[in-house]
Amino acid sequence: MYEVEIKVPADLETVRDRLRELDADPGETRRQRDVYYDAPHREFAETDEALRIRRETTIDGGDTHRDASTDGEAVRLTYKGPLLDGDSKTRTEHETDVADGDELAGVLDGLGFDPAATVEKRREYWRFEEFTVALDAVEGVGEFVEIEREVDAEDAIDPTREAAIGTLARLGLDAADQVRTSYLGLLLADG
Amino acid sequence: MYEVEIKVPADLETVRDRLRELDADPGETRRQRDVYYDAPHREFAETDEALRIRRETTIDGGDTHRDASTDGEAVRLTYKGPLLDGDSKTRTEHETDVADGDELAGVLDGLGFDPAATVEKRREYWRFEEFTVALDAVEGVGEFVEIEREVDAEDAIDPTREAAIGTLARLGLDAADQVRTSYLGLLLADG
Numbered sequence: 393m394y395e396v397e398i399k400v401p402a403d404l405e406t407v408r409d410r411l412r413e414l415d416a417d418p419g420e421t422r423r424q425r426d427v428y429y430d431a432p433h434r435e436f437a438e439t440d441e442a443l444r445i446r447r448e449t450t451i452d453g454g455d456t457h458r459d460a461s462t463d464g465e466a467v468r469l470t471y472k473g474p475l476l477d478g479d480s481k482t483r484t485e486h487e488t489d490v491a492d493g494d495e496l497a498g499v500l501d502g503l504g505f506d507p508a509a510t511v512e513k514r515r516e517y518w519r520f521e522e523f524t525v526a527l528d529a530v531e532g533v534g535e536f537v538e539i540e541r542e543v544d545a546e547d548a549i550d551p552t553r554e555a556a557i558g559t560l561a562r563l564g565l566d567a568a569d570q571v572r573t574s575y576l577g578l579l580l581a582d583g
Numbered sequence: 584m585y586e587v588e589i590k591v592p593a594d595l596e597t598v599r600d601r602l603r604e605l606d607a608d609p610g611e612t613r614r615q616r617d618v619y620y621d622a623p624h625r626e627f628a629e630t631d632e633a634l635r636i637r638r639e640t641t642i643d644g645g646d647t648h649r650d651a652s653t654d655g656e657a658v659r660l661t662y663k664g665p666l667l668d669g670d671s672k673t674r675t676e677h678e679t680d681v682a683d684g685d686e687l688a689g690v691l692d693g694l695g696f697d698p699a700a701t702v703e704k705r706r707e708y709w710r711f712e713e714f715t716v717a718l719d720a721v722e723g724v725g726e727f728v729e730i731e732r733e734v735d736a737e738d739a740i741d742p743t744r745e746a747a748i749g750t751l752a753r754l755g756l757d758a759a760d761q762v763r764t765s766y767l768g769l770l771l772a773d774g
Contacts, residue, residue: 431694432624433623433624433695434695441693443690443694469681469687469690470690471689471690471693471694473693484689484693486686486687486689486690486692486693487683487686487690488681488682488683488684488686488687488690489681489682489683490660490679490680490681490682491679491680491681491682492678492679492680493679495677495678495679496660496677496679498662498675498677499634499660499661499662499677499678499679501677502632502662502664502675502677503622503634503662504624504625
């Protein structure tokens with residue numbers, strides 16, 4: 393499975409209006425609070441790893457049939473390993489949902505991992521032309537649109553990327569503005 | 584909250600017969616597989632900490648109303664910190680259920696934690712005289728009975744311990760045989 397993804401800075405209100413005009417399907421809106429940890433035994437910035445606890449709440453159910461008000465906080469632990477080789481962007485990733493975020497934070501604290509940075513955003517999902525379009529308002533960083541689709545085969549990556557560029561254009565966005573830095577990277581660069 | 588607990592070696596078949604004679608309430612039977620990890624930056628044996636992934640399946644629902652067959656594997660992450668002071672047996676403990684044990688193991692592996700020892704047991708719960716009685720068959724270690732009850736106040740510890748000794752006696756067991764070493768400790772001492 394490969395993920396084709398393009399992220400560009402955007403004025404979310406303008407993009408939202410355009411999505412409505414184009415009759416795109418609105419999905420859930422979520423608040424995501426990501427805490428990134430420092431390790432006691434490695435410099436993650438040098439090893440290109442990341443350890444994160446994400447806490448997520450659905451604040452609007454959109455057109456889905458789920459009742460957003462019954463959703464509690466979802467907590468997810470994610471480890472991202474270093475890039476496996478220089479050519480590809482493949483990295484090991486391990487991720488699981490966790491029942492209790494405070495207890496998980498307690499485990500990491502006990503082991504000597506320290507919360508290093510927090511990325512908070514409001515993420516609004518839309519479905520448009522076979523792509524997932526996320527409208528992200530990232531605190532202290534800015535507003536961005538991420539367009540993405542998963543593909544099974546490597547030879548589907550380039551055509552899907554071309555399609556994503558076209559879909560972005562119909563939303564009034566230019567893929568040439570692509571930002572490759574993560575929100576964490578943007579937050580730290582800004583700080 | 585304090586946990587009053589006494590563990591003694593026992594012949595489980597004899598104790599089970601005795602529990603039936605005394606009309607005790609049988610509960611669930613579970614298979615527990617505990618993997619204890621070594622840390623990359625600390626010697627847990629010296630710091631008196633522990634990091635564990637427990638995978639648990641219910642293999643018999645006992646008299647409870649839950650349908651054991653619908654239970655999948657439950658996974659729990661536990662960190663036990665060092666004893667807080669020499670007098671008490673109080674230690675920091677953080678614990679949370681986790682959705683995916685393989686992904687969690689992947690996170691720990693990525694961070695450099697290594698599986699060091701595995702304790703597997705069949706644990707059969709009974710309820711008798713306000714105590715939880717666990718009949719434990721621990722692979723490579725032996726058969727034990729653990730009797731326990733949680734108490735709210737510190738001054739309830741001694742009377743509850745006296746009651747536990749009496750309850751053990753009615754099961755044909757002698758609290759003087761108490762084993763204070765953990766199953767992990769017994770396994771490692773034996774290995």
